[in-house]
Amino acid sequence: MTSQEIFQEIQKKKSFLCVGLDTDLSRIPKHLLEEEDPIFAFNKQIIDATKDLCIAYKPNIAFYEAEGVKGWQSLQKTLDYIPTEIFTIADAKRGDIGNTTKKYADAFFKHMDFDSITVAPYMGVDSVSPFLEYEGKWSILLALTSNQGSYDFQRLESNGQALYKSVIETSSEWGSKDQIMYVVGATRAEDLAEIRKIIPDHFLLVPGVGAQGGSLEEVVKHGMNSKCGLIVNSSRGIIYADDSQDFAAASREKAKLLQTQMASYL
Amino acid sequence: MTSQEIFQEIQKKKSFLCVGLDTDLSRIPKHLLEEEDPIFAFNKQIIDATKDLCIAYKPNIAFYEAEGVKGWQSLQKTLDYIPTEIFTIADAKRGDIGNTTKKYADAFFKHMDFDSITVAPYMGVDSVSPFLEYEGKWSILLALTSNQGSYDFQRLESNGQALYKSVIETSSEWGSKDQIMYVVGATRAEDLAEIRKIIPDHFLLVPGVGAQGGSLEEVVKHGMNSKCGLIVNSSRGIIYADDSQDFAAASREKAKLLQTQMASYL
Numbered sequence: 001m002t003s004q005e006i007f008q009e010i011q012k013k014k015s016f017l018c019v020g021l022d023t024d025l026s027r028i029p030k031h032l033l034e035e036e037d038p039i040f041a042f043n044k045q046i047i048d049a050t051k052d053l054c055i056a057y058k059p060n061i062a063f064y065e066a067e068g069v070k071g072w073q074s075l076q077k078t079l080d081y082i083p084t085e086i087f088t089i090a091d092a093k094r095g096d097i098g099n100t101t102k103k104y105a106d107a108f109f110k111h112m113d114f115d116s117i118t119v120a121p122y123m124g125v126d127s128v129s130p131f132l133e134y135e136g137k138w139s140i141l142l143a144l145t146s147n148q149g150s151y152d153f154q155r156l157e158s159n160g161q162a163l164y165k166s167v168i169e170t171s172s173e174w175g176s177k178d179q180i181m182y183v184v185g186a187t188r189a190e191d192l193a194e195i196r197k198i199i200p201d202h203f204l205l206v207p208g209v210g211a212q213g214g215s216l217e218e219v220v221k222h223g224m225n226s227k228c229g230l231i232v233n234s235s236r237g238i239i240y241a242d243d244s245q246d247f248a249a250a251s252r253e254k255a256k257l258l259q260t261q262m263a264s265y266l
Numbered sequence: 267m268t269s270q271e272i273f274q275e276i277q278k279k280k281s282f283l284c285v286g287l288d289t290d291l292s293r294i295p296k297h298l299l300e301e302e303d304p305i306f307a308f309n310k311q312i313i314d315a316t317k318d319l320c321i322a323y324k325p326n327i328a329f330y331e332a333e334g335v336k337g338w339q340s341l342q343k344t345l346d347y348i349p350t351e352i353f354t355i356a357d358a359k360r361g362d363i364g365n366t367t368k369k370y371a372d373a374f375f376k377h378m379d380f381d382s383i384t385v386a387p388y389m390g391v392d393s394v395s396p397f398l399e400y401e402g403k404w405s406i407l408l409a410l411t412s413n414q415g416s417y418d419f420q421r422l423e424s425n426g427q428a429l430y431k432s433v434i435e436t437s438s439e440w441g442s443k444d445q446i447m448y449v450v451g452a453t454r455a456e457d458l459a460e461i462r463k464i465i466p467d468h469f470l471l472v473p474g475v476g477a478q479g480g481s482l483e484e485v486v487k488h489g490m491n492s493k494c495g496l497i498v499n500s501s502r503g504i505i506y507a508d509d510s511q512d513f514a515a516a517s518r519e520k521a522k523l524l525q526t527q528m529a530s531y532l
Contacts, residue, residue: 062369068377097413103328111334122388124415147363149390158424
């Protein structure tokens with residue numbers, strides 16, 4: 001999927017919402033636990049209820065991996081169920097030396113056919129390049145995350161700038177803006193303005209709106225560009241809106257609220 | 267497993283060798299492809315041939331993940347087959363925000379019962395702490411890796427020292443030396459001397475000896491402490507020594523060579 005195609009989908013749906021499928025057996029409505037595949041049963045209803053409101057789905061792989069072989073089966077079924085025009089993100093934060101990253105790329109791009117994967121950049125260029133060799137696929141690099149621990153290393157100053165800026169500056173040379181996006185947390189939206197000075201045109205995946213406290217208005221103010229350039233993720237705020245039989249309707253409402261707000265910015 | 271128990275195993279076997287189980291269907295002997303589970307068939311013979319010579323096994327999870335559900339089954343069977351006194355390392359390089367890392371910890375420590383996992387530290391303390399909450403389990407943090415890309419960010423100077431040193435200094439406060447080890451590549455062994463100034467007592471997992479060009483002698487000279495403090499990994503150099511019916515005997519020879527050299531340093 002090209003950046004132009006993503007932008008078209010954004011214009012069509014008047015939305016730049018990504019729904020995070022962090023599906024946790026201990027948090028989904030109890031009645032679903034009787035299903036043969038509770039994780040997929042949950043995801044299926046969430047997807048049915050939100051697919052006209054969002055332009056991306058982002059399963060966080062940890063939640064599936066935690067369920068072992070069954071979890072991977074649920075993940076594959078979920079991926080197959082997502083309409084093809086919707087961008088899919090394997091939130092896996094993988095990264096290893098070259099010959100090993102090649103295997104992760106095969107896992108998520110060949111074996112599973114995700115459109116993109118989140119990647120941990122600490123190991124440098126050869127830990128990312130095997131992902132970039134897949135045509136039409138995206139690597140979404142961790143730049144500035146939304147958690148408290150992002151202050152430990154990502155903001156360390158080096159050569160007069162924070163490490164996360166060096167990561168962006170250096171890695172943006174590794175591929176085109178049709179191959180690379182960046183994860184930028186929304187907890188301090190003014191950082192987005194700084195990042196836009198380095199990469200005005202790249203898409204940014206912004207987590208942390210909602211459960212983690214970020215403001216959509218601030219994100220748009222500092223991060224939006226002429227082709228939107230933003231994919232804003234909400235996970236828990238949408239999928240765990242309610243734990244009754246009607247959970248999917250409640251999730252739709254939460255997604256609709258965000259989409260309506262997004263439409264006003266587009 | 268405590269550091270004392272690991273040291274006892276090192277003394278007993280006169281070895282600090284870790285065998286990396288980077289088992290790749292495209293590289294294992296062709297005759298094994300007829301087996302029902304070729305990956306496990308390969309690993310089983312490698313383990314049988316090397317278990318008296320090494321003190322740890324390190325499956326790199328990418329190679330299993332790349333085979334989908336079948337790969338995870340091979341991984342579980344491999345883990346079950348490794349004798350309990352041998353330290354097991356899930357080389358997964360995971361790391362995410364707290365509630366998500368908790369799921370990775372469950373996957374590798376509860377669902378699968380590995381003794382340790384390799385962890386990417388870029389996201390900071392809360393991306394690691396859920397691993398540390400498992401008693402008797404280890405987190406092995408990426409500090410300085412052995413690949414070319416390690417020069418991109420790990421060696422950036424900040425506050426007068428390289429980033430990897432800041433990572434070690436800061437993260438060594440997050441848990442005890444019975445919980446945390448560090449990955450330190452062997453390609454520039456003099457870096458080990460620098461690292462030993464910061465953490466004289468921690469165990470270091472050292473990849474890059476063999477296929478990646480590191481020298482065991484140099485690693486020992488700069489990295490060994492009074493309780494050994496080293497686990498040296500070799501993957502491709504051992505497991506792909508030969509691709510005939512007798513591959514396991516060839517692997518044993520390669521492992522024996524390293525173990526004999528190690529015995530002379532202990």
